[in-house]
Amino acid sequence: MELSIRILSETEQETRLRVADGVTYEQVLEVLGINLEQVLVLRNGVPVPDDERVAEKGVFDAKITIIRIVSRG
Numbered sequence: 001m002e003l004s005i006r007i008l009s010e011t012e013q014e015t016r017l018r019v020a021d022g023v024t025y026e027q028v029l030e031v032l033g034i035n036l037e038q039v040l041v042l043r044n045g046v047p048v049p050d051d052e053r054v055a056e057k058g059v060f061d062a063k064i065t066i067i068r069i070v071s072r073g
Contacts, residue, residue, distance in 0.1 A: 001055040001062070003028070009068040019054055026050040038070040
């Protein structure tokens with residue numbers, strides 16, 4: 001499965017990431033080097049829990065938005 005990921009922080013970044021079945025959002029954040037306690041993850045505009053699986057059978061892509069909710073000040 002390929003994810004289209006948009007990261008909203010001080011700047012906006014976009015990337016694509018290929019993941020295997022069974023991978024969770026927490027694992028995706030780990031690969032991206034993002035602390036899960038500092039962000040909110042949305043899938044197709046809907047908040048998702050960190051321990052939910054990203055890849056589902058029959059779903060081949062998803063739009064993920066990661067919003068940083070803690071400032072670096």
